[in-house]
Amino acid sequence: MPPEPIRLATWNVNSVKIRIVQLLDWLRSARPDVVMLQEIKCLAEDFPRLEIEDLGYNVAAVGQKSYNGVALLSRHPMTVEHTALPGDPGDTHARYLEAVVEPPANGAGKRPVLRAATIYLPNGNPVDSDKYPYKLAWMRRLRQHAKALLALEEVVVLGGDYNVCPTDDDVYDPVGWRNDALCRTESRAEFRALINLGYTDAVRALNPQPHYYSFWDYQAGRWQRDEGLRIDHLLLSPQAADRLAQSGIDRAPRGRDKPSDHTPAWCELAG
DNA sequence: ATGCCTTGCGGAGCAAGA
Numbered sequence: 001m002p003p004e005p006i007r008l009a010t011w012n013v014n015s016v017k018i019r020i021v022q023l024l025d026w027l028r029s030a031r032p033d034v035v036m037l038q039e040i041k042c043l044a045e046d047f048p049r050l051e052i053e054d055l056g057y058n059v060a061a062v063g064q065k066s067y068n069g070v071a072l073l074s075r076h077p078m079t080v081e082h083t084a085l086p087g088d089p090g091d092t093h094a095r096y097l098e099a100v101v102e103p104p105a106n107g108a109g110k111r112p113v114l115r116a117a118t119i120y121l122p123n124g125n126p127v128d129s130d131k132y133p134y135k136l137a138w139m140r141r142l143r144q145h146a147k148a149l150l151a152l153e154e155v156v157v158l159g160g161d162y163n164v165c166p167t168d169d170d171v172y173d174p175v176g177w178r179n180d181a182l183c184r185t186e187s188r189a190e191f192r193a194l195i196n197l198g199y200t201d202a203v204r205a206l207n208p209q210p211h212y213y214s215f216w217d218y219q220a221g222r223w224q225r226d227e228g229l230r231i232d233h234l235l236l237s238p239q240a241a242d243r244l245a246q247s248g249i250d251r252a253p254r255g256r257d258k259p260s261d262h263t264p265a266w267c268e269l270a271g
Numbered sequence: 272a273t274g275c276c277t278t279g280c281g282g283a284g285c286a287a288g289a
Contacts, residue, residue, distance in 0.1 A: 261276085
């Protein structure tokens with residue numbers, strides 16, 4: 001009997017406290033094994049862990065008051081490895097959390113561990129403020145760490161809100177957005193550099209069609225017009241990419257009442 | 272359009288998001 005596949009998803013929930021009912025409903029229906037959350041917008045001690053643990057998940061969170069904040073949910077045992085992106089102890093934003101997940105053994109024997117990180121990459125707007133160089137510096141740090149992870153030769157999934165539209169195909173209005181921090185040449189070059197280390201964009205790899213979005217602004221009827229951006233990504237190490245079976249974007253949560261402006265991106269790795 | 276909508280904070284009106 002073949003081992004069970006493992007499903008992973010990333011979702012910027014735009015406040016986990018406001019979105020708890022939508023999050024629980026989605027966990028019950030999508031039943032992902034590992035979830036990367038962003039913008040929980042609360043302290044870790046205020047994260048609604050009991051409700052999520054009741055659905056069978058282990059929970060790890062790094063939070064701060066009001067802004068940012070990330071969390072990992074896993075149906076399998078999980079050991080936290082990093083609660084911040086290495087490389088700048090002065091960076092106090094809650095934007096990175098990495099853990100090792102132990103999948104259950106099966107008939108064929110022990111399965112390799114999975115290393116999962118949840119990433120909330122800085123937005124970077126406005127581009128003439130110090131937020132943009134902060135974003136680019138954060139991306140360089142991420143590249144350094146992602147390179148070190150490759151040397152481990154593990155199954156690695158770096159999932160999150162990257163705040164980068166990789167190409168013009170990932171934006172509803174490329175000309176209007178070309179000077180935005182999400183689409184600027186430097187942001188795209190940094191994202192490509194990350195990919196060029198040897199990572200695979202799991203959603204793009206199996207869904208090459210343009211205009212396959214993960215975010216729609218609340219304003220100006222962007223959802224109703226399907227005018228969105230693809231900025232939520234799952235990057236796979238070669239050992240993970242070798243197992244990539246399915247991937248996609250689950251639009252359903254974006255169409256529900258009181259939605260986040262992002263919707264989950266997901267992938268499934270063969271067991 | 273320095274807007275439009277939605278959050279947190281705090282108890283009004285910003286700041287931040289993307």
